[in-house]
Amino acid sequence: MKRVLIISILVVVVAAATMILINQNNPKEEFVNVKVFFNNNNFDPEFSCNKVFPVERSVLKTDELERTAVFELLNGPTQSDVAQGFFTSINSGVKINKLSIVRGKAMIDFDERLEFQVGGSCRVAAISAQIRETLKQFPQVKEVIISINDRTEDILQP
Numbered sequence: 001m002k003r004v005l006i007i008s009i010l011v012v013v014v015a016a017a018t019m020i021l022i023n024q025n026n027p028k029e030e031f032v033n034v035k036v037f038f039n040n041n042n043f044d045p046e047f048s049c050n051k052v053f054p055v056e057r058s059v060l061k062t063d064e065l066e067r068t069a070v071f072e073l074l075n076g077p078t079q080s081d082v083a084q085g086f087f088t089s090i091n092s093g094v095k096i097n098k099l100s101i102v103r104g105k106a107m108i109d110f111d112e113r114l115e116f117q118v119g120g121s122c123r124v125a126a127i128s129a130q131i132r133e134t135l136k137q138f139p140q141v142k143e144v145i146i147s148i149n150d151r152t153e154d155i156l157q158p
Contacts, residue, residue: 030061034069037133038077039126042085049122050129054137055081066138067099070108073134089126091116097149104142106135114148115156124156 037052044051057072059065074094077086097109108131118124132144148155 031058032061032065033057034059034065034072035134035137036069036073037130038081038086038088039130040085041087047122049125052126052129052133053086054133055086064099066101066106066135066141067096069134069137070096070099070131073130088130089123090114090130091118101138101140104140105145106141106143107145107147108135109147109150112149118156127156 033056035054035056037054039047039051040053041047043053055077057069059068059072062068073088074090074096076088076090076092091113094113095111097111099106099108101107114127118127128146131146135141135144145152146155
């Protein structure tokens with residue numbers, strides 16, 4: 001009987017140690033909310049071009065939340081967002097080449113798809129506002145510089 005008790009205790013201890021090790025090696029994924037900014041027909045029926053409104057997205061917490069937020073922006077509005085009047089002025093298929101934040105300045109570089117067949121000063125202002133506001137939600141971002149394939153001067157022209 002004593003032997004069965006000792007074996008039972010050992011089994012429980014080994015099982016508990018195994019569970020502790022499993023939990024240490026597989027920490028629970030933590031999610032946070034970020035905002036992405038879109039235009040909205042209901043909130044701005046006259047379409048003010050640079051007026052954008054936030055929509056929350058739940059994302060996996062990473063060291064690069066700013067990049068994740070812009071990635072979510074580039075994914076565009078969900079069907080639920082569209083049903084509430086949200087829309088994007090950003091072309092589908094746009095890719096982030098690089099993003100860095102130095103002394104309050106976010107420098108984000110996109111591929112050429114960002115300006116593909118983009119015309120009109122209103123649409124250009126809307127695209128810029130969506131990107132800028134999505135990045136400026138983060139306290140470390142005070143200014144946003146947008147570039148396309150490392151060009152800043154002649155991009156997003158109406």
